Amino acid sequence: MITRRNLLSGMAAAGLMHGLPFAGPNAMAKAQDDWARLFKDALADNPLLLGWQGVDGAPLESGALNITGAWPKDLSGRFFRNGPAIHERFGKRFRHWFDADGMIQEFRIANGQVRHRGRVIDTPKRRQETAAGKQLFSGFGTHVSGGPAVRGPDTLNTANISMLHHGDELMALWEAGSPTLINAETLAANGFKQWLPDLKGAPFTAHPKTDPDGTLWAFGYSALPRPTLLLYHVDAQGEVKSVAAVKVDYTGLPHDFVVTAKHVVIILPPLILDRDALQEPNVTFLDAHRWQPELGTRVLIADKSDLSKQRWAQLPPGFFFHHGNAWEEADGTIRLDLCWSKGPDLLFGALRNVMRGDITPAGNGSPHYASVKLPPGRDGVIDVSGDVMEFTKVAPSTVGQRHNYVYGLSAAAADTFPFNRLVKRNLASGATEIYAFGGHIIAEEHVFVPRPSQKAEDDGWLIGTHLDTQKAITNLAVFDAQAVSDGPLATAALPYPLPLGFHGIFVADT
Numbered sequence: 001m002i003t004r005r006n007l008l009s010g011m012a013a014a015g016l017m018h019g020l021p022f023a024g025p026n027a028m029a030k031a032q033d034d035w036a037r038l039f040k041d042a043l044a045d046n047p048l049l050l051g052w053q054g055v056d057g058a059p060l061e062s063g064a065l066n067i068t069g070a071w072p073k074d075l076s077g078r079f080f081r082n083g084p085a086i087h088e089r090f091g092k093r094f095r096h097w098f099d100a101d102g103m104i105q106e107f108r109i110a111n112g113q114v115r116h117r118g119r120v121i122d123t124p125k126r127r128q129e130t131a132a133g134k135q136l137f138s139g140f141g142t143h144v145s146g147g148p149a150v151r152g153p154d155t156l157n158t159a160n161i162s163m164l165h166h167g168d169e170l171m172a173l174w175e176a177g178s179p180t181l182i183n184a185e186t187l188a189a190n191g192f193k194q195w196l197p198d199l200k201g202a203p204f205t206a207h208p209k210t211d212p213d214g215t216l217w218a219f220g221y222s223a224l225p226r227p228t229l230l231l232y233h234v235d236a237q238g239e240v241k242s243v244a245a246v247k248v249d250y251t252g253l254p255h256d257f258v259v260t261a262k263h264v265v266i267i268l269p270p271l272i273l274d275r276d277a278l279q280e281p282n283v284t285f286l287d288a289h290r291w292q293p294e295l296g297t298r299v300l301i302a303d304k305s306d307l308s309k310q311r312w313a314q315l316p317p318g319f320f321f322h323h324g325n326a327w328e329e330a331d332g333t334i335r336l337d338l339c340w341s342k343g344p345d346l347l348f349g350a351l352r353n354v355m356r357g358d359i360t361p362a363g364n365g366s367p368h369y370a371s372v373k374l375p376p377g378r379d380g381v382i383d384v385s386g387d388v389m390e391f392t393k394v395a396p397s398t399v400g401q402r403h404n405y406v407y408g409l410s411a412a413a414a415d416t417f418p419f420n421r422l423v424k425r426n427l428a429s430g431a432t433e434i435y436a437f438g439g440h441i442i443a444e445e446h447v448f449v450p451r452p453s454q455k456a457e458d459d460g461w462l463i464g465t466h467l468d469t470q471k472a473i474t475n476l477a478v479f480d481a482q483a484v485s486d487g488p489l490a491t492a493a494l495p496y497p498l499p500l501g502f503h504g505i506f507v508a509d510t
């Protein structure tokens with residue numbers, strides 16, 4: 001366990017305090033092509049593109065939503081979602097789905113009624129660009145030339161991936177910088193969260209894990225100037241218990257991780273930053289990465305009781321965004337879920353092409369459910385025989401413990417993007433229960449919400465949004481997690497469409 005002083009000196013030595021994950025050269029860009037026009041023309045022919053049209057940033061207020069079916073009376077709280085939403089600013093369209101400013105979607109659920117509010121997250125980056133009247137900063141897959149100096153990761157922070165409610169604080173999460181504090185009443189951005197006073201701008205994952213006792217685990221990765229992983233341990237009240245810095249040969253682009261009862265497990269795909277490429281004109285942070293399958297997939301396993309106790313394991317090469325859950329067998333073998341792809345095609349292809357109106361198949365990037373075993377002292381084994389699955393979630397009561405079910409999204413065809421099915425997978429049998437929304441609908445992540453008197457792992461609801469591209473509206477649906485194939489118990493219809501986002505959380509009323 002390292003002390004805070006050691007941590008901070010280590011961070012300084014590693015250059016993390018000045019490390020700019022996205023700080024490429026701001027060489028003059030060549031003439032921009034007109035992605036905004038391309039997208040507009042394509043949308044006229046393909047209604048599915050509505051999900052990536054974006055909004056102008058004005059606040060959204062729905063009033064009481066029209067509900068079909070019976071919304072469970074004992075499901076009471078707020079469902080928050082986050083995702084890139086302002087896909088065009090000052091006449092220029094972002095070049096990757098990941099780059100737009102984030103927007104919080106809040107669904108307030110009480111007494112069988114649902115209301116929606118939407119608020120753009122007014123980050124320092126957004127405020128600076130608003131004042132300038134133009135885009136100033138490069139993003140993950142968008143190059144902007146001639147902008148002002150980038151003073152740290154949070155200069156580029158779009159707060160656009162997920163949400164976290166911990167220790168009575170509501171936060172919007174990015175992953176290359178700090179969480180953004182959100183006023184829970186007004187939903188206004190309220191500065192950056194600093195887990196430790198001197199740890200300004202340190203990367204913090206969009207997928208922290210909360211143990212059933214309320215303990216929070218998280219990681220951060222920084223590729224520049226020296227590849228480093230940070231491991232965070234935060235108690236249930238929000239106080240940092242420890243942070244460890246792990247120097248690595250490369251970080252890959254690890255987006256998610258898992259915890260068991262005893263360990264933190266971070267899996268690094270072999271997508272490696274080429275520092276020389278980053279110095280070339282007009283090269284984005286994404287395009288400076290090289291797929292190097294010969295390196296395989298590296299797995300860091302750190303002891304929760306002493307984060308400095310670490311071991312490494314190896315898996316075959318693959319790319320992945322999301323995991324599921326993990327647990328340990330009696331002999332110490334770690335078991336975990338992974339949404340496994342053969343390669344990063346989705347990241348470089350479909351998730352970029354869609355911004356100019358081109359919905360392309362996921363190809364080798366098509367994610368499938370995979371089961372991973374990491375025996376003690378040996379390399380890992382992966383079973384990739386599962387069906388298409390992404391945006392996996394589990395019951396919160398099972399985090400780090402053995403679980404029986406994983407919930408996620410799927411698609412009718414193996415290479416189809418986006419997703420239009422909700423799936424419950426039985427891990428023991430491999431059987432799946434499926435609800436198909438229909439070809440004109442794009443489904444988004446559904447989160448598991450336990451019943452107040454939860455008696456079984458799947459005793460609860462799945463709530464999530466889906467975009468109906470025929471009606472041009474977004475719906476919030478609630479499913480009985482024990483009867484997914486039966487379809488929604490109830491659906492609340494918004495009077496407008498929302499941009500497709502990434503992740504959400506449910507905060508129960510207390």
Ligand SMILES: [Fe+2]
Nearest residue numbers: 206255502503
């Ligand atoms: Fe994610």
